[in-house]
Structures are given as structure tokens and as C-alpha cells.
Amino acid sequence: MIARIWRGAVRREDGDAYASYMQATGIAGYARTPGNQAVLMLRRDVGDRCEFLMLSLWDSRTAVTAFAGPAPDKAVFYPEDDRYLVERDLTVRHYEVDTAVLDPAIGYRSPPPGRGGTLEPPGPPSRSSVLHGRAVRLRPVTPDDAVRLAEILAHPEVARWWGRFDLDRVHRELVAPDDGTVPFAIEADGQLIGLIQYWEEPEPDYCHAAVDLFLGPAWHGRGLGADALRTLARHLFQERGHHRLTIDPAAHNQRAIRSYERVGFRPVGVMRRYERGPDGTWHDGLLMDLLPEDLT
Secondary structure, rough: OOEEEEEEEEEEHHHHHHHHHEEEEEEEHHHHHEEEEEEEEEEEEOOOEEEEEEEEOOOOOHHHHHHOOOOOOEOOOOOHHHHHHHEEEEEEEEOOOOOOOOOOOOOOOOOOOOOOOOOOOOOOOOOOOOOOOOEEEEOOOOOOHHHHHHHHHHHHHHHHHOOOHHHHHHHHHOOOOOOEEEEEEEEOOEEEEEEEEEEEEOHHOOEOOOOOOOOHHHHHHOOOHHHHHHHHHHHHHHHHOOOOEEEOOEOOOOHHHHHHHHHEEEEEEEEEEEOOOOOOEEEEEEEEEHHHHOOO
């Protein structure tokens, strides 16, 4: 058995976000590779930094090469690493495992993509979770948010995609939906700037989550929508156990499509006359999906 060890460090305040990012990238990469036996992600705070040590176990050097490529002593990096890492080892250390005691009752095995890959639908979602991105904070929606959300939805740039929402509809569909949808208020700089939500397909053979969001136009163009979407995606992959996410913007909403593509969503196909718009006519929708390995 081969142990592979890598070390890196991020700013202390980025520790939680980087751990979630690694779960969706590095750990998912280990899990997809035949021959991976186990993985541990270790962390500790040292001054103003959070240090990470990745320890993975492999059944052979061939398995290591299958994961790392033809130069297995080089570290494997992912597209968003530069956003987080302030220190990194460019090479890894490999050791022959002399003795290993892996108790199945307590040992930690690498989860397959989507944290465990279970075919069973996830359990009831927590409606008290608070999620932290790089610049945004996602928290549960409260009745006190309704007026501000109605103001955002009334802006023509939002209403053209979301339609008309009076205060009653905001309460009914966004604050306290009864169809299983889980909404989060999006905050930046201490202000409520929009909403993001998800809904889960309960049928085990088709289990996935669908997401949607809107931001106040004053906050467009700053990468905050992509940050919110990326933050929720990590939660759905790692905490809710999903292997696939979908989103379905209007086919002519190019701003939204570009933002979703930056997170890793890929176009699947155009759904003709999919949605009736506020003007009363039917519009095409674009189905996009995201797998854990595509998350950027």
C-alpha cells in the first residue's frame, strides 16, 4: 500500500471554504480513481493561516499514477486553487505503508462523487444551515426579508425573468414554500441582495437537486451570483449527497448563462416553449447541469 502526502495553507478565514472546495475536487478525484483505499484531510490553524495536510492511501503505485498522471511526484492542482492557497507544496511525498490498522467501524473511506453515492434520496434538509462563500453568506429566509425581496423582484431587470411578485406571493413561494423548496437569503457586505433556492427530486433512480436564484441588479457584475451558486453547489454535493445539479435559465438570458458556466454548469439542451414569460408568451429554456468534478 502507498501513502501519498501533500501540504498547503490558506488564509485562516478561508479554511472552511477551502475544505468544502477540496471535498468537491481533490477528494472526489481520489474517490473516482480505482485503487484508492482511503483519504484523510487534516487541518490546523497556525497564526493567520489554516494548514492542510492531505493523506491518501492507494493499493499500488499504478493506482497513484492513474490519479496523478505520468509524473506522480508532482502535486495535482485544480482551477480555483490560486484563489485560496497562499502556500503549497509543488511535489508530494510517497511512502510504503509498513503497518496499517483500518477498522471498518471507524475508518474513513473516500466518498464517491456526491458524498457517498447512495441511491437513496437524502434525508430532510436542514432549514437552519448558514453557508459561507468567498464574498457571500447564505442564511435561512425569514418573514422579515419579504419586503426587501419584493423590492428586488419588482425591479424590471429581475421581473422580466421572474414575473410579478406581490408581498403575499413572496411569503407563499419564497419565505415559507410548502413544496419542499429550500430558500436561502443571499447577503453581501451585511445587506440582503437576493435569494437562492433548491428543490430535491425524491425518486431514488432520478435523485438530483434543481437550483435557481436572483440578485438585485445593483449587485450584478461582481461575481456574487456565481459565488452564491458555487457555495450552494458544494453544500448539495458534500452535505446533501447529490451527484448532479440542474438549473434552467431562459435560453436568451445570456448574463445568467455565462455566470452559471463560470461555476461549471454545462448546457444540456434547449427546452422549446418551456416557460410562459411575464408578457404572456412561451419562451425557450436552457437545461444546464453540473457534476461534482465540473465544479470550479
